[in-house]
Amino acid sequence: MADTMQFDLVSPERSLASLQVSAVQIPGADGDMTAMPDHAPIITTLRPGVLRVESPNSTAEYVVSGGFAEINATSLSVLAEKAIPLNDVTRAHIDELIEDAQAAHEAAKEQFKNEPGMVDDAAKLLADMVALGDHIKV
Structure with a gap:
C-alpha cells in the first residue's frame, strides 16, 4: 500500500492544490467520506462543506460549495463549483x-x-x- 496519493483541487477560477496527500475528508452529497491511498474507485457529488486535506507535512482546509470528486487507488480529483481556502x-x-x-x-x-x-x-x-x-x- 502506498503512503500517499495525488490530490488535485480545481475550481472554474483556478487550481487551488496539487500535491501528494495521505487522506482527504470529503463532504459528499450522500455523507462525509475519507479518501486514502488504495481507495476503491468512485465518483461522488459534493455538498457544501469543508474539504480537509492531510499531507505528510501539513493540513489544509477548503470551503467548497459543491462539485464532484473522482477517487481511485492512486489519485483524487475534486472539481469544485467554488473553492476557497478556509483561512481566506x-x-x-x-x-x-x-x-x-x-x-x-x-x-x-x-x-x-x-x-x-x-x-x-x-x-x-x-x-x-x-x-x-x-x-x-x-
Whole structure:
C-alpha cells in the first residue's frame, strides 16, 4: 500500500492544490467520506462543506460549495463549483453563497410549482449554505 496519493483541487477560477496527500475528508452529497491511498474507485457529488486535506507535512482546509470528486487507488480529483481556502473565507463569501442559494431556491419555486423535487433540492442547498456559515463561524 502506498503512503500517499495525488490530490488535485480545481475550481472554474483556478487550481487551488496539487500535491501528494495521505487522506482527504470529503463532504459528499450522500455523507462525509475519507479518501486514502488504495481507495476503491468512485465518483461522488459534493455538498457544501469543508474539504480537509492531510499531507505528510501539513493540513489544509477548503470551503467548497459543491462539485464532484473522482477517487481511485492512486489519485483524487475534486472539481469544485467554488473553492476557497478556509483561512481566506470571510462573512462576505458566505453571504454571497447564501444569496446565490436563495436565488436558486426562488427560481426553482417559480419554475417547478408542481414538482417538489427540484424545489426541495434548492431548499436543501440553501440550508447547507446557512449551516456551512454557522459551522465555520465567520
